[in-house]
Every structure is written in structure tokens, then in C-alpha cells.
Amino acid sequence: xxxxxxxxxRDKDQMRRWSRAMRSQGKTVGxxxxxxxxxxGHVSLIREAHNHTxxxxxxxxxxxxxxxxxxxxxxxxxxxxxxxxxLMAVPGDVDVVFNPHNLYDYGTSKNAxxxxxxxxxxxxxxGNGGNGAVSCVExxxxxxxxxxxxxxxxxxxxxxxxxxxxxxxATIVSKLFNIVEPDVAVFGKxxxxxxxxxxxxxxxxDFGIRVIGSEIxxxxxxxxxxxxxxxxxxxxxxxxxxxxKSLSRARLAAAEGQTNCKELRDLVTQAIHESGGxxxxxxxxxxxxxxxxxEIRSPVVFCVAAWFGKVRLIDNMExxx
Amino acid sequence: xxxxxxxxxRDKDQMRRWSRAMRSQGKTVGxxxxxxxxxxGHVSLIREAHNHTxxxxxxxxxxxxxxxxxxxxxxxxxxxxxxxxxLMAVPGDVDVVFNPHNLYDYGTSKNAxxxxxxxxxxxxxxGNGGNGAVSCVExxxxxxxxxxxxxxxxxxxxxxxxxxxxxxxATIVSKLFNIVEPDVAVFGKxxxxxxxxxxxxxxxxDFGIRVIGSEIxxxxxxxxxxxxxxxxxxxxxxxxxxxxKSLSRARLAAAEGQTNCKELRDLVTQAIHESGGxxxxxxxxxxxxxxxxxEIRSPVVFCVAAWFGKVRLIDNMExxx
Numbered sequence: 001x002x003x004x005x006x007x008x009x010r011d012k013d014q015m016r017r018w019s020r021a022m023r024s025q026g027k028t029v030g031x032x033x034x035x036x037x038x039x040x041g042h043v044s045l046i047r048e049a050h051n052h053t054x055x056x057x058x059x060x061x062x063x064x065x066x067x068x069x070x071x072x073x074x075x076x077x078x079x080x081x082x083x084x085x086x087l088m089a090v091p092g093d094v095d096v097v098f099n100p101h102n103l104y105d106y107g108t109s110k111n112a113x114x115x116x117x118x119x120x121x122x123x124x125x126x127g128n129g130g131n132g133a134v135s136c137v138e139x140x141x142x143x144x145x146x147x148x149x150x151x152x153x154x155x156x157x158x159x160x161x162x163x164x165x166x167x168x169x170a171t172i173v174s175k176l177f178n179i180v181e182p183d184v185a186v187f188g189k190x191x192x193x194x195x196x197x198x199x200x201x202x203x204x205x206d207f208g209i210r211v212i213g214s215e216i217x218x219x220x221x222x223x224x225x226x227x228x229x230x231x232x233x234x235x236x237x238x239x240x241x242x243x244x245k246s247l248s249r250a251r252l253a254a255a256e257g258q259t260n261c262k263e264l265r266d267l268v269t270q271a272i273h274e275s276g277g278x279x280x281x282x283x284x285x286x287x288x289x290x291x292x293x294x295e296i297r298s299p300v301v302f303c304v305a306a307w308f309g310k311v312r313l314i315d316n317m318e319x320x321x
Numbered sequence: 322x323x324x325x326x327x328x329x330x331r332d333k334d335q336m337r338r339w340s341r342a343m344r345s346q347g348k349t350v351g352x353x354x355x356x357x358x359x360x361x362g363h364v365s366l367i368r369e370a371h372n373h374t375x376x377x378x379x380x381x382x383x384x385x386x387x388x389x390x391x392x393x394x395x396x397x398x399x400x401x402x403x404x405x406x407x408l409m410a411v412p413g414d415v416d417v418v419f420n421p422h423n424l425y426d427y428g429t430s431k432n433a434x435x436x437x438x439x440x441x442x443x444x445x446x447x448g449n450g451g452n453g454a455v456s457c458v459e460x461x462x463x464x465x466x467x468x469x470x471x472x473x474x475x476x477x478x479x480x481x482x483x484x485x486x487x488x489x490x491a492t493i494v495s496k497l498f499n500i501v502e503p504d505v506a507v508f509g510k511x512x513x514x515x516x517x518x519x520x521x522x523x524x525x526x527d528f529g530i531r532v533i534g535s536e537i538x539x540x541x542x543x544x545x546x547x548x549x550x551x552x553x554x555x556x557x558x559x560x561x562x563x564x565x566k567s568l569s570r571a572r573l574a575a576a577e578g579q580t581n582c583k584e585l586r587d588l589v590t591q592a593i594h595e596s597g598g599x600x601x602x603x604x605x606x607x608x609x610x611x612x613x614x615x616e617i618r619s620p621v622v623f624c625v626a627a628w629f630g631k632v633r634l635i636d637n638m639e640x641x642x
Contacts, residue, residue, distance in 0.1 A: 204467030
């Protein structure tokens with residue numbers, strides 16, 4: 001067990017200087033981007049990163065750019081002190097925790113005054129990609145106006161119900177990549193669509209960074225680990241098991257020859273409905289293009305999002321037949 | 322006069338390796354992105370870059386991502402051999418010419434087959450930012466789908482008449498930044514809106530790169546240098562002088578106290594019209610926000626785009642009063 005306390009860096013220039021200094025010594029740097037409230041799923045990402053690089057940076061930053069004002073930014077759980085304790089217990093050490101204050105605040109600018117801010121917000125409502133959505137960043141009106149979009153992969157599944165989400169994710173990950181300048185970045189496959197979007201973005205924008213997808217970590221009873229799980233009541237948590245249980249049954253059914261996606265989807269939607277969950281989507285899609293499949297003829301992934309009480313959970317299972 | 326022939330690199334991984342090797346030796350790298358057919362305006366960008374870095378990379382790449390299918394990609398002038406000769410005459414040397422073949426070809430991919438390509442193109446028509454526009458990259462259907470947009474600054478002026486232009490520029494510059502990984506990049510202020518968009522993008526996405534704007538270089542008679550000038554007939558070239566001449570008159574008028582932007586714009590639009598040019602726009606805008614001014618009360622820039630025959634020219638003058 002490690003006991004080294006990671007260096008905590010809050011300034012982006014200092015972060016970049018650290019990374020460049022390490023690289024100039026021939027060291028490789030791995031980045032594990034997180035929003036904090038760390039659990040064993042995050043720890044598994046860090047273990048995975050250790051397989052690829054000499055040094056590990058864990059970023060802890062709840063990104064307002066991927067939340068719409070109606071979403072749960074304000075209630076997103078956080079426990080920085082607990083996170084550091086957790087990281088000190090990770091075998092092999094975490095070298096740096098990058099914990100910036102606000103990555104969308106660029107200091108005084110002509111564009112940060114009230115009029116401009118109001119106008120930016122208006123523009124965003126009517127003009128950002130034609131979907132009329134706006135994130136907490138535009139609400140704050142600090143003048144940020146550059147967004148990275150992976151235009152096809154961002155459309156379906158979570159993109160349907162969270163219109164600013166993947167725009168915000170791709171943008172903050174670009175920012176973190178440019179600040180930390182890592183050799184390798186590790187993302188969890190629990191956020192499957194996010195992982196594929198980042199992979200595609202890295203390819204399309206020629207980032208000199210290798211993206212690794214790390215397997216889902218589950219509680220003993222099968223619930224996929226998530227920082228949001230803590231917000232479930234004991235009853236909701238029990239009901240939420242319907243997701244992983246029905247996904248497992250669907251995967252087994254597929255392995256036994258059921259390749260009709262509607263049948264498999266019905267199995268999952270019915271189980272979640274019966275448990276009292278409110279389904280957002282249950283889709284069986286190609287693992288790379290994320291296009292919906294009707295029959296399983298190549299590797300697919302079964303992705304689910306559902307609400308239990310006020311908590312929206314996602315989960316998925318790859319089906320490789 | 323230099324006579325050293327620059328190293329020509331066509332492969333992006335080789336380009337990044339060169340840059341990282343130089344950086345590991347403590348050298349700084351400057352990037353001058355061009356589309357080739359180099360003229361003295363480009364040479365001035367290289368001279369400017371020499372003021373800031375040890376080594377200079379000039380990229381020569383006509384970017385299909387910033388042309389719509391109806392624009393002049395196919396007739397854009399090129400002369401690679403002549404460009405190399407020109408670069409060999411630059412005082413202080415150019416170290417590398419980065420001349421990739423196709424920066425949107427990512428090798429064999431499931432997404433590069435015909436069905437996907439057609440669908441990508443359809444998606445782009447209906448979905449890319451809500452403007453229904455599509456670039457030559459989407460026409461080719463190689464599966465690129467990540468775009469960087471500077472959502473407010475890209476809207477006006479050239480963005481009005483060239484709907485995919487700035488999306489394509491911001492995206493290709495991001496790609497070049499990630500491939501070349503320069504310390505400094507130099508852009509010409511002739512493309513004023515482009516320069517401000519790149520500056521904003523670098524700030525918003527936290528690129529570790531300093532962006533320098535370099536002054537417009539003009540022919541003796543005042544015509545702003547452009548690779549497109551070669552496509553003007555002698556008569557059109559003569560008529561095109563109406564742009565720089567009327568801009569100069571407007572700037573003089575402003576210096577003499579005329580701060581009403583409508584009056585100043587009328588002066589320019591009338592001159593271009595009388596010469597037989599077809600105006601695209603003539604706007605007096607804030608130098609940073611690019612928002613239209615009614616009265617000149619702070620530093621502005623007078624930007625013009627106009628057609629002479631089949632050639633679209635742009636020019637601008639800063640008015641600092």
C-alpha cells in the first residue's frame with residue numbers, strides 16, 4: 001500500500017510545467033480524469049494507468065460545462081479530503097492531483113462584462129448547434145465560447161436526454177489534455193458512449209495521446225460503481241439492481257442464441273419497469289459506431305440509462321458474439 | 322540569405338517525433354500554418370516567428386475541411402516546388418516543411434465504407450450546427466466527425482457567406498497544433514477574424530501555445546497580398562485596388578474626426594461598387610469581440626470582403642483612436 005500524499009496542483013500553468021518537466025526527464029505521464037467522490041471504479045482506472053506510464057495525474061474537477069442548469073451540478077457529491085485519503089491507499093502512488101478552481105474563468109476580459117454575458121447566454125440558447133441547449137458555463141457568462149463536438153457519436157443515447165453533456169465532456173477533456181499533456185489517458189467503460197466519443201475525438205483532432213478504456217467495476221451485488229449511487233435510498237438501491245441483473249440475463253440469452261435486439265431490449269425494459277425504475281433508454285448498438293442494431297451479428301454493447309427516484313444511473317454490457 | 326533546404330515531413334507521427342526531439346533538446350518550435358502558394362506575406366509570418374522561437378515549421382496543406390463543395394478548393398493555386406525555393410530564400414532558415422497528404426484519412430475504419438459515408442454526409446447536412454452546410458471533408462466521407470467551433474466569433478462577416486469556413490479552420494489548426502506541438506504559432510492579421518478565432522480557441526481550450534498576429538503585407542500599390550491574387554485578370558486586379566484605397570481613406574477620415582460607422586462604411590461600399598466589385602460585407606467591428614460598432618469609441622477594425630470576377634478578396638485596417 002502506498003502512503004505518499006499526492007502533490008496537489010490547482011493552477012493550470014503549474015500543472016503544465018510539472019508535466020513538461022517530467023517529460024523532459026524521460027518520464028511518461030498518465031491522466032485519469034474524474035469528477036471526484038472517488039470509489040473503487042476510479043481506483044481501477046488508476047491501476048490501469050499504472051500499466052502504461054511512469055507517473056499518474058488524477059484530475060478532480062466537477063465540470064459545469066457538461067451540466068445543463070436543470071441538472072444535478074449543485075447536488076453532485078464531493079469529498080476532497082476523503083478523495084485524497086482514498087488516493088493515498090492506491091498501490092503504486094498517485095503523483096499529482098490536479099484540482100483547479102474554475103477552468104472557464106480566463107480572468108478579466110472585455111467579454112466578461114454583464115452585457116456580453118447576457119448576450120452570450122442568448123446566443124447559446126438560440127445558436128449552439130441548433131439544439132437550443134445551454135450549459136452552466138454559459139449561464140455563468142464568463143465568455144467561454146469554444147466547443148468541441150463529435151457530431152455523430154454524441155447524438156444518440158445519453159446525448160438525447162442530456163443535450164449539452166457530450167459537448168461539455170469533449171471540451172473539458174480537450175482542455176485537460178492541453179493542460180496536463182499526458183501520454184496516456186484512462187476512461188471507464190461504464191461511460192461507454194463517453195469513452196467512444198473521446199477515442200474518436202483523439203483520432204479526429206490528432207491528439208498525441210493514447211486512450212485506454214477500463215472495464216466496469218461492480219459492487220458485490222452487481223450494481224455498477226458510480227459517484228451517484230450514494231444518493232440512492234436503500235430501497236432505490238435495491239430496485240436499481242434490476243439494471244445489472246436484467247443486462248446479465250440479456251447477455252446470457254444472447255450467448256444462448258437470442259440475437260433479436262427487440263426481444264433482448266424488452267427483457268431489460270420490462271425488468272426495470274417492474275422494479276419501479278423509469279427508463280431513459282435501453283439500446284443495443286455497434287461497439288464502435290454506436291448505431292442501433294436489429295440483430296446481433298457483430299460485437300455490440302447493450303447500454304441502459306434509468307432513473308430511480310431522483311438519481312439517473314447508467315450501465316452497459318458488451319456482447320461479443 | 323539562407324540556402325538550407327528545409328526537411329520535408331509528410332507523416333504526422335514523424336512530425337510529432339521531430340518536434341518532441343527538438344523540445345527535449347531545449348529548443349522552441351514555431352509554427353506558421355499556410356495553404357501554400359507562398360508570397361511575401363507568408364515570408365513576413367516566418368520572419369515574425371523567428372523573433373520568438375529557435376526553430377520554424379511551415380505547414381503547407383490546403384485544408385478541404387474549410388471549403389464547402391461549391392467553393393474554390395479545386396482551383397486553389399499550388400506550386401510546391403516554387404514554395405520550397407521561396408522558403409530557401411528566407412533569412413534565418415525554415416527547418417521543416419510539414420506537407421501531409423490528407424489529414425482526414427485515418428486508415429481503414431468501419432466508418433469509411435460507402436453506407437457510413439453517405440449517412441455521415443446526410444447527418445452533416447441536417448445536423449452540423451444547424452446551418453445545413455457541409456464541407457469537402459464530409460463529401461469525401463472518410464468518417465471525420467469532430468469539429469471545433471468558436472461559436473460567437475465565427476458567426477459574423479466571413480462566417481455569414483462561408484458557413485463551414487471557421488469550423489474547418491479551427492479544427493485543422495487544432496489538428497496541426499496537436500501534431501506539431503509548437504510553442505508559438507503565427508497567423509496573418511489579413512485574416513483578421515480567423516486570427517481572433519484562433520486566439521479565442523487557444524484561450525478556451527487551454528492550448529499551451531502562444532498565438533502571434535502578424536501585420537498585413539501589401540503590394541506597392543496597396544493590394545493586400547493573397548495567394549488568390551494570381552487568379553485576378555490585370556483589369557480585375559486594378560479594380561481590386563478600390564478595397565485598400567477606400568479603406569485607407571476611411572481610416573484617414575476617422576483620424577480626422579469622422580466616427581460615424583455608417584458614413585465610413587458608405588465611403589468604402591461606394592468605392593468598391595463604382596469600381597465594379599461585388600461587395601460581400603464591409604463592417605466596422607470591435608477588435609476583440611468582433612461586434613459591430615455604430616460609433617468609433619474604442620479600437621475597431623474595418624473588415625471588407627468583395628468579389629472581383631470569380632475571385633473573393635478580403636482586407637482590413639485597424640483604426641486605433
